[in-house]
Amino acid sequence: xxxxxxxxxxxxxxxxxxxxxxxxxxxxxxxxxxxxxxxxxxxxxxxxxxxxxxxxxxxxxxxxxxxxxxxxxxxxxxxxxxxxxxxxxxxxxxxxxxxxxxx
Numbered sequence: 001x002x003x004x005x006x007x008x009x010x011x012x013x014x015x016x017x018x019x020x021x022x023x024x025x026x027x028x029x030x031x032x033x034x035x036x037x038x039x040x041x042x043x044x045x046x047x048x049x050x051x052x053x054x055x056x057x058x059x060x061x062x063x064x065x066x067x068x069x070x071x072x073x074x075x076x077x078x079x080x081x082x083x084x085x086x087x088x089x090x091x092x093x094x095x096x097x098x099x100x101x102x103x
Contacts, residue, residue: 004040007072023095029088
């Protein structure tokens with residue numbers, strides 16, 4: 001079965017911080033086996049959505065859901081020697097607050 005690497009960008013994740021919750025984004029790599037690119041994307045999204053730590057901490061209200069987008073999807077001949085499968089780990093960042101300035 002073909003091997004795929006994906007880079008997923010998560011954004012608009014309301015996560016707890018000291019004080020009040022803040023919006024965060026993250027990047028995560030996945031490594032999956034799938035029959036096609038579409039199947040690889042579906043498997044990668046399932047892995048991220050099923051992550052218990054992420055699910056337990058997200059505090060978004062239903063009318064402001066988090067988003068997951070693919071930055072890259074690549075078919076691989078072999079697994080990289082140093083990859084951690086199926087998820088490489090999350091790299092989080094605090095999203096900037098929207099500007100309230102007027103021009």
